[in-house]
Amino acid sequence: MIPPRILTGQVLCFTRSPLEGDPATAARIDEAVLIENGHITRTGALSELRAAAPQAKIERYDGHLISSGFIDAHAHYPQTGIIASWGKRLRDWLETYTFPEEIRLADPAYARDIANRHLDLTLANGTTTVATFCTSHAHSVDAFFQAAQTRNLRAVAGKTCMDRNAPAALLDTAQSGHDDSARLIARWHGTGRLTYAITPRFSPTSTPDQLAALGALWAEHPTCLMQTHLSEQVEEIAWVKSLYPDARDYLDTYEIHGLLGARGLYGHAVHLTPRERARLAEVGAALIHCPTSNTFIGSGLFDLAARIADGHRVGLATDTGGGSSFSMLRTMAAAYEIGQLTGTALHPAQLWWLATAGSADALHMSDRIGTISPGMEADLVAVNLASTSAIAQRAGTAEDVWQALFPTIMMGDDRAIAQVWILGEPQS
Ligand code: GUN
Ligand code: ZN
Numbered sequence: 001m002i003p004p005r006i007l008t009g010q011v012l013c014f015t016r017s018p019l020e021g022d023p024a025t026a027a028r029i030d031e032a033v034l035i036e037n038g039h040i041t042r043t044g045a046l047s048e049l050r051a052a053a054p055q056a057k058i059e060r061y062d063g064h065l066i067s068s069g070f071i072d073a074h075a076h077y078p079q080t081g082i083i084a085s086w087g088k089r090l091r092d093w094l095e096t097y098t099f100p101e102e103i104r105l106a107d108p109a110y111a112r113d114i115a116n117r118h119l120d121l122t123l124a125n126g127t128t129t130v131a132t133f134c135t136s137h138a139h140s141v142d143a144f145f146q147a148a149q150t151r152n153l154r155a156v157a158g159k160t161c162m163d164r165n166a167p168a169a170l171l172d173t174a175q176s177g178h179d180d181s182a183r184l185i186a187r188w189h190g191t192g193r194l195t196y197a198i199t200p201r202f203s204p205t206s207t208p209d210q211l212a213a214l215g216a217l218w219a220e221h222p223t224c225l226m227q228t229h230l231s232e233q234v235e236e237i238a239w240v241k242s243l244y245p246d247a248r249d250y251l252d253t254y255e256i257h258g259l260l261g262a263r264g265l266y267g268h269a270v271h272l273t274p275r276e277r278a279r280l281a282e283v284g285a286a287l288i289h290c291p292t293s294n295t296f297i298g299s300g301l302f303d304l305a306a307r308i309a310d311g312h313r314v315g316l317a318t319d320t321g322g323g324s325s326f327s328m329l330r331t332m333a334a335a336y337e338i339g340q341l342t343g344t345a346l347h348p349a350q351l352w353w354l355a356t357a358g359s360a361d362a363l364h365m366s367d368r369i370g371t372i373s374p375g376m377e378a379d380l381v382a383v384n385l386a387s388t389s390a391i392a393q394r395a396g397t398a399e400d401v402w403q404a405l406f407p408t409i410m411m412g413d414d415r416a417i418a419q420v421w422i423l424g425e426p427q428s
Contacts, residue, residue: 038423069128071359079321158199215258286362290319291334315362
């Protein structure tokens with residue numbers, strides 16, 4: 001049995017969602033958190049926790065924020081090596097940079113190398129759970145899940161299915177996409193901390209037959225997640241219209257094929273019609289906000305405040321390598337800036353919530369990860385709130401925890417991540 005651990009610091013315990021009501025009062029700061037057998041069992045004063053577990057090892061992170069680890073609800077691990085590739089919008093970016101790199105993952109050793117590299121980078125940035133697209137090669141899913149398993153991570157992944165409009169080397173068929181995905185579900189879904197996501201890349205790279213086959217597969221495996229892209233760029237929407245002339249809109253290309261549901265994760269969702277918005281909210285599907293990607297590839301401004309007001313489930317994500325950072329801090333900063341451009345200054349509590357509990361809710365995992373409270377898995381991060389001199393001089397004048405946190409949100413990166421715990425085990 002692993003000995004219990006007590007971490008001290010400013011332990012951020014959300015007591016409700018800051019997306020409703022006054023965000024500043026949505027959390028309590030406790031002095032310490034007790035971890036037993038990989039789970040959080042208590043938070044409170046150090047003296048109380050010591051009395052409850054006298055044999056516990058105490059790790060002091062005084063002055064640091066102790067939070068749930070970050071949850072990146074949409075990423076492409078195979079694109080790790082082409083992050084920050086210059087000068088293209090979505091279709092050209094896919095053809096010029098992304099597909100050639102994804103072809104390289106035909107080599108299983110390279111896929112393993114990139115999966116490990118991705119998880120080393122995300123862990124160094126305080127991200128403890130990633131939901132990722134793989135490539136169309138089934139072994140790219142094995143590579144990712146093995147790398148996650150080695151690190152004991154809770155993780156989500158799926159084989160990216162594409163049977164048209166991509167290089168031949170990346171194409172599957174409606175049948176093989178279905179059959180490979182079914183085999184991968186049998187191998188990985190629910191194994192330890194791993195969850196399978198059925199993954200049609202997006203409507204333009206699947207035939208209606210492939211979407212229908214994957215919709216049927218999801219109906220057979222309803223506990224799987226389903227991840228895809230939706231209404232990211234206006235040119236993409238016109239392309240979808242030309243490929244699916246009978247569909248009512250982009251969402252309908254998924255809906256008529258059984259690919260709309262509460263466990264669906266729809267990346268980007270920037271340019272939605274009123275019908276699409278109403279349908280997505282009605283079924284409780286998750287919109288995944290990818291702010292650094294939406295600016296980097298030039299996709300548009302996701303109106304987060306309006307989507308929250310509409311009652312959508314929303315997660316936050318890097319979308320690496322379309323996104324320009326592995327850091328959920330940089331991602332929160334981009335979400336804040338896009339909020340300003342769309343008329344709402346998001347509160348630090350709302351940004352932090354989206355990067356942790358909001359993404360956990362999008363992945364239907366908020367009973368296990370995303371907040372610090374008894375019973376939750378101890379995937380935690382200690383954040384140094386004075387990690388650079390620029391941040392330190394600003395945080396020095398803070399009058400409350402949110403003011404202390406905001407400079408790290410706006411200017412922080414992996415230098416702010418002092419420690420990461422996975423199931424209570426420190427990673428460095
Ligand atoms: N749409 C289809 N594939 C992709 C991808 O890999 N990245 C982004 N940002 N959008 C996509
Ligand atoms: Zn994506």
